[in-house]
Amino acid sequence: MYRPLVVLVLPGLSGTLTRSPATTRGFGEEATVSEATAEQEAKDAAVRHLKERDGELVVVRGWIAGSRSSGKIAFLQVRDGSGVVQAVVSRRDVPEEAWNDAVRATQESTVEVVGRVRADERAPGGVELHVTGLRLIHLSPEFPITPKEHGTAFLMQHRHLWLRSSRQRAALRVRSEVEQAIRDFYYERGYTLIDSPILTPAACEGTATLFSTDYFGEQAFLSQSGQLYLEPAAAALGKVYCFGPTFRAEKSKTRRHLMEFWMVEPEVAFLEFDGLCDLAEEFVSYLVARVLDRSAEDLKTLERDTSKLASVVPPFPRITYDDAVKILAQEKGEFAWGGDIGADEETLIASRYDRPVMVTHYPAAMKAFYMQPDPANPKVALALDMLAPEGYGEIIGGSQRIHDHDLLLQRIQEHGLPVEAFQWYLDVRKYGTFPHSGFGMGVERFVAWMCGLQHVRETIPYPRMLYRIYP
Numbered sequence: 001m002y003r004p005l006v007v008l009v010l011p012g013l014s015g016t017l018t019r020s021p022a023t024t025r026g027f028g029e030e031a032t033v034s035e036a037t038a039e040q041e042a043k044d045a046a047v048r049h050l051k052e053r054d055g056e057l058v059v060v061r062g063w064i065a066g067s068r069s070s071g072k073i074a075f076l077q078v079r080d081g082s083g084v085v086q087a088v089v090s091r092r093d094v095p096e097e098a099w100n101d102a103v104r105a106t107q108e109s110t111v112e113v114v115g116r117v118r119a120d121e122r123a124p125g126g127v128e129l130h131v132t133g134l135r136l137i138h139l140s141p142e143f144p145i146t147p148k149e150h151g152t153a154f155l156m157q158h159r160h161l162w163l164r165s166s167r168q169r170a171a172l173r174v175r176s177e178v179e180q181a182i183r184d185f186y187y188e189r190g191y192t193l194i195d196s197p198i199l200t201p202a203a204c205e206g207t208a209t210l211f212s213t214d215y216f217g218e219q220a221f222l223s224q225s226g227q228l229y230l231e232p233a234a235a236a237l238g239k240v241y242c243f244g245p246t247f248r249a250e251k252s253k254t255r256r257h258l259m260e261f262w263m264v265e266p267e268v269a270f271l272e273f274d275g276l277c278d279l280a281e282e283f284v285s286y287l288v289a290r291v292l293d294r295s296a297e298d299l300k301t302l303e304r305d306t307s308k309l310a311s312v313v314p315p316f317p318r319i320t321y322d323d324a325v326k327i328l329a330q331e332k333g334e335f336a337w338g339g340d341i342g343a344d345e346e347t348l349i350a351s352r353y354d355r356p357v358m359v360t361h362y363p364a365a366m367k368a369f370y371m372q373p374d375p376a377n378p379k380v381a382l383a384l385d386m387l388a389p390e391g392y393g394e395i396i397g398g399s400q401r402i403h404d405h406d407l408l409l410q411r412i413q414e415h416g417l418p419v420e421a422f423q424w425y426l427d428v429r430k431y432g433t434f435p436h437s438g439f440g441m442g443v444e445r446f447v448a449w450m451c452g453l454q455h456v457r458e459t460i461p462y463p464r465m466l467y468r469i470y471p
């Protein structure tokens with residue numbers, strides 16, 4: 001009645017692959033010759049495209065996300081990376097071995113399923129797979145992450161496995177969409193991508209947060225920002241941007257800080273401060289619209305209230321640091337000019353608006369050495385921070401840059417920075433100087449805001465946090 005199966009043992013896999021000898025896929029004895037041919041010809045299919053293939057016989061490879069069975073029928077949730085589909089295995093329709101495998105396949109076991117796509121309104125994704133053959137590629141031991149609740153420390157320790165969970169997959173897909181949108185935005189506008197170095201000889205954003213390393217007997221640092229390297233490139237190419245990992249050895253244990261994060265930084269020749277604010281506004285609204293358009297399903301998985309994102313359209317409110325001081329004095333009873341706008345203050349200011357707010361003209365003393373003083377009031381810098389709504393805080397920091405050689409030299413000295421190390425940076429002002437501006441946006445903070453996540457740690461595959469570098 002039932003044909004013996006050839007058992008293949010694959011080196012490196014502890015499980016066995018079972019194959020029907022007459023075909024490449026294990027399938028039912030009762031299959032007719034023409035059906036057998038059809039099964040052999042079943043095409044590989046990505047779960048997310050199954051609804052376009054109603055009625056076809058397809059092969060799906062993936063992992064068991066969940067299952068249940070009675071004595072006659074088994075329902076397997078099969079995840080292939082592109083989506084999850086319910087595979088329905090009827091005992092009558094498959095060889096005994098396939099049935100037994102379907103029933104014993106544990107969560108995260110690897111399977112190959114052959115089945116016919118059937119449109120079904122009730123099924124998530126609109127289709128089901130009616131299984132005719134199944135191979136258990138690997139029987140997984142009990143998976144550490146089950147549908148029950150786990151503590152954050154446990155999940156972080158198992159980050160490499162946690163990635164398989166539906167919310168984590170959704171957040172990483174949103175991140176991927178955001179990164180693609182970032183590249184598209186600048187590409188479409190004629191910017192040249194400049195890959196700035198990661199190993200650098202000097203600080204960019206202050207010496208307190210540098211990771212240092214030995215560079216053949218010299219001290220080197222992991223880059224805190226590509227900005228200083230973009231400025232010479234702007235003199236070469238006009239509109240440039242960099243996009244890569246940045247490192248801050250901040251001993252901050254907050255929901256907004258990582259030690260390693262990804263920053264996108266545009267830098268534009270002849271762009272002055274108002275134009276910079278326009279660019280930041282255009283950029284952020286482009287990204288939000290793109291996420292709403294293309295990541296709708298993932299935002300749904302994340303239970304994101306998208307009505308809050310729909311209002312993120314230009315113009316964004318722009319207030320000066322002086323205005324911010326007034327707001328904070330009202331909210332907190334007192335707040336002195338020159339006071340630091342930290343996370344709590346950012347939340348207080350941002351809560352007044354339904355879209356990001358740009359805070360400008362900060363006291364020069366609070367900001368980086370390279371920021372252009374306001375010609376109308378040199379005590380303040382032509383600096384910009386963009387604060388996201390809903391408590392997500394500063395997502396963008398930027399400024400117009402000092403383009404006068406001697407003023408920049410003076411600032412470097414005032415900040416106690418080694419002039420020799422900045423000689424090349426000063427050269428940009430020595431040979432054909434030009435006004436220019438740029439900003440940096442942290443991808444993780446932006447993605448956390450899009451996804452409505454409490455903490456940036458879930459927006460990056462392997463977060464580097466204070467006292468955590470595993471896995």
Ligand code: 4AD
Pocket residue numbers: 204205224225226227248250256257258259261263265266394395396397398399438439440441442443444445456
């Ligand atoms: O405000 P920051 O420090 O600005 C710069 O580094 C400039 N050189 C950028 C430029 O003008 N080209 O950082 C920019 C952004 C912040 O607004 C925030 O979104 C993100 O980078 N960021 C962090 N994200 C996660 N973890 C950290 N520790 C971060 N520090 C900054």
Ligand code: MG
Pocket residue numbers: 385394396397
């Ligand atoms: Mg900043």
